[in-house]
Amino acid sequence: MTISIIRQPLATVDAPWVAAGIFDKDGGPASDLRGSAVEALVVRLLEEKEIKGSAGETIALHEPVGFRTRALLLAGLGAKARFDARAAYTAGVALAKRLASKPREKVGVSLAAVLEAGDPALVSSLVEGVCVGMQGPGLHKTEPNRHPFEVVLIAPEGTTDEALADLERLAARGGIVGQAVNLARMLANTPPSEKPPVVLAEVIRKAAEEHGVDVQVWNEARIREERFGGLLGVAAGSAEPPAFVTLEYLNGGDAPVVALVGKGVTFDSGGLSLKPSASMEDMKSDMTGAAVVVASILAAARLRLPINVKGYVALTENMTGGRAMKLGDVLTMRNGKTVEVLNTDAEGRLILADALSYAAEAGPARMLDLATLTGACLVALGPKIAGLFSNDDGFARDLADSSRKVGERLWQMPLDDDFKEALKSSVADLKNVGGRWGGAITAARFLQEFTADVPWAHLDIAGPSWVDAEGAARDAGGTGCFVRTLTAYLEAAAAVDGVARD
Ligand code: BES
Ligand code: MN
Ligand code: ZN
Secondary structure (H helix, E strand, O other): OOOEEEEOHHOOOOOOEEEEEEOOOOOOOOOHOOOOOHHHHHHHHHHHOOOOOOOOOOEEEEEOOOOOOEEEEEOOOOOOOOOOHHHHHHHHHHHHHHHHOOOEEEEEOOOOHHHOOOOHHHHHHHHHHHHHHHHOOOOOOOOOOOOOOEEEEEEOOOOOOHHHHHHHHHHHHHHHHHHHHHHHHHHHHHOOOHHHHHHHHHHHHHHHOOOEEEEEEHHHHHHHHOOHHHHHHHHHOOOOOOEEEEEEOOOOOOOOOEEEEEEEEEEEEOOOOOOOOOHHHHHHHOOOHHHHHHHHHHHHHHHOOOEEEEEEEEEEEEOOOOOOOOOOOOOEOOOOOEEEOOOOOOHHHHHHHHHHHHHOOOOOOOEEEOOOOOOHHHHHHOOOOOOEEEEEEHHHHHHHHHHHHHOOOOEOOOOOHHHHHHOOOOOOEEEEOOOOOOOOHHHHHHHOOOOOOOEEEEEEOOOOOEOOOOOOOOOOEEEOOHHHHHEEEEEEEEEOOOOOOO
């Protein structure tokens, strides 16, 4: 995908399609349409409520009078006073989704409205959205229904050289982050039989090596040597062996290490505690945590961030094979704790336990796991908001700040010690389910037993990782959620450490 940037009045841009942002009734059209017949038309249509200018709305105007382009796509940005990263991203997705529906060589995208409303950093969000809108979930369509185009960003004529250089950097960042989101989406959307653990591990290895990230893949024998009882227990029911992948991007000198841990269940049937068919339909995406960890580290590497980050992803299927773990079985985990398995569908916490224990052994300054962990988190927060759990208030605050900055949604949940009582087993140290109430919390509390008191946070992304039905500004399927938050978090960490180091 190519993104370039030009500085030119919109009316003279000679691309077959040009997209321009408009705000709602109060904000109206931006300076790029000023003085044109289109401006008057947009104002009238907004007044007559024929159009709303809401984020994600698109309106096509063909043969616009006074413009060289053959067609203008007006992209709604919502309220000008409330314009933020989410609105910019949403508008980008919507305009790209619409324009990529058939082959088009080149599309101009005006930056005037975004720059008028606020922070130039939102140009990155817009570009991220455009990248994401150009890629659909139709990986196996015999006729592709999405056609990526070349993006030409159009800066207002008065932009200084310095500002233009800044915009170039933001556009490049947006392209890198957008592609990382797309990688996570593509991996989640891949059919489960095409990404068994060992195959997915090799895909990760290749992508990491391409971007200069150190990568190690453990096979089943090595996983056994390393005593990952949780991962082996879950994998026992599958004909496909598990894999464990570690990634290292160490470009921060003596800066503290951030560890990212991902749940990578390539298909979750529930195991012997079998899921009903409808609940299994989207369980190819139960590896989203792993995909997001990998994609975020690759983005950090491509952005050459001066940070130290390590990734750990545990990959397995959760199946019902003849050797599958049974209810009442006891697993001995990496850190020596024993776990009685009373529901094989609570498999994510079993594989994360080993991965967290192992990650903690290296003594990172902070450790974050991402997992499509519980349906209970969807019950608590709905399908669009991730649950955040942490033993460290500063860490939780930093993650919340980063998510707010990019417009992704999370909500901090309690993690009091009494939730541990629900995990008491009469035969082992813990059981893997905590009863009917507060399921997202008891799951998180289970994970905490394997964090060795490292400052840790857990994001339950069961809701936001997946969208059932497509809309104008979103595709059905994997969302690649929190790649943008993690990238922003790692950038912020780089800035802080950069100051601390000199
Ligand atoms: N992968 C699921 C959680 C999930 C549910 C993700 C819905 C996305 C959408 C997880 O492994 C699971 O099955 N959790 C169980 C836990 C229960 C058995 C304690 C659940 O949520 O029902
Ligand atoms: Mn499960
Ligand atoms: Zn699962």
